[in-house]
Amino acid sequence: xxxxxxxxxxxxxxxxxxxxxxxxxxxxxxxxxxxxxxxxxxxxxxxxxxxxxxxxxxxxxxxxxxxxxxxxxxxxxxxxxxxxxxxxxxxxxxxxxxxxxxxxxxxxxxxxxxxxxxxxxxxxxxxxxxxxxxxxxxxxxxxxxxxxxxxxxxxxxxxxxxxxxxxxxxxxxxxxxxxxxxxxxxxxxxxxxxxxxxxxxxxxxxxxxxxxxxxxxxxxxxxxx
Numbered sequence: 001x002x003x004x005x006x007x008x009x010x011x012x013x014x015x016x017x018x019x020x021x022x023x024x025x026x027x028x029x030x031x032x033x034x035x036x037x038x039x040x041x042x043x044x045x046x047x048x049x050x051x052x053x054x055x056x057x058x059x060x061x062x063x064x065x066x067x068x069x070x071x072x073x074x075x076x077x078x079x080x081x082x083x084x085x086x087x088x089x090x091x092x093x094x095x096x097x098x099x100x101x102x103x104x105x106x107x108x109x110x111x112x113x114x115x116x117x118x119x120x121x122x123x124x125x126x127x128x129x130x131x132x133x134x135x136x137x138x139x140x141x142x143x144x145x146x147x148x149x150x151x152x153x154x155x156x157x158x159x160x161x162x163x164x165x166x167x168x169x170x171x172x173x174x175x176x177x178x179x180x181x182x183x184x185x186x187x188x189x190x191x192x193x194x195x196x197x198x199x200x201x202x203x204x205x206x207x208x209x210x211x212x213x214x215x216x217x218x219x220x221x222x223x224x225x
Contacts, residue, residue, distance in 0.1 A: 001067075002029075002090040005097050007109040008117075012080035015042045018071040019080040020051055025113070027120045029091035031060035034121040039066060064089070093120040095198065098205045100213035108138050112204060119201050127197035131204050138207070163211070 004026060013022040024037045037055040044051045054065045070083035095116060101109050111134035118126040132152075139155045140148045142163050147155060159165065192200075 001086045001088050004085045004087055005101060005109070005113055006081055006085060007101065007106065007113040009085070010036075010110075014074045015051070016044060017074045018044070018051065019074055020053075020068050020071050020082070021066070021085065024055075024066065024085075024087070025117060026087070027091045027093065027117050028057040028059060028062075029064060029087070029089040030057060030062040032092065032121055033057070033059040034117045034123065034126075035059055037064060037066070042068075091120070094122075095119055095201060098208070100209070100216070103216040104208050104212045105141055108134060108141060108208070111137050112208065115201055115204065119197050122194075124192040124194055124197040128192040128200055131200040134204055135207075138211070142211075 004024065008024050008026045009021040010025055011022040012019045014020075020042050021039055023039055025034070026037070027033070028035050035058050037057070039053040039055050042051045042053045049070050051068045051071060052065065053068075054063050056063055065088045067086045067088075068082040068084075069086070072079070072081050097113075097116065101112070104112070111130065115127055115130035115134055118130050136152050139152065139159060142159065143150075143155055144162065147158060150158070
């Protein structure tokens, strides 16, 4: 049984007064493709406060099963979610999900999950392009509204005026931008490989940790003290 990040759920649906995933974006545990599993046959297990569903991979057509534990009730205040979302069989992943992703803004977290799924599916150029997409969303989230439509390179150049970034992270973000360009544009001489894709995801995780996860942990510590 493998626990999925809730950010892998692009849409939720009301089923018998509970919010459940309408589909899931993740790596198929059978063929390794990054796919969208359409979940249309949820069945409740009332005594266990859970629901189960199954879907066939659109690539290899093999069945994958899903469980949603403690789904939130429709109409209640709060977000559409469940306490835990699991799949079986367990997929083989090259890189596990970073911890603390719940501290990252949801739209950025979803972009990170997409990049990680592409990495685990072995799609190197796609990984580079999706890391760049996550970086662009992250930078736009940090910039003032009047500068959010600037080209990414210009936003990165002006980002230190908005956020206190050490020199190492400023260099890192420019490297991610260049890697995105390699992944997103056709070039006979330049193409992302496995090592580059892994490094880009790792560097994105460093950036997310610095901006969102460590500050949240520091706040938690202060509250406890």
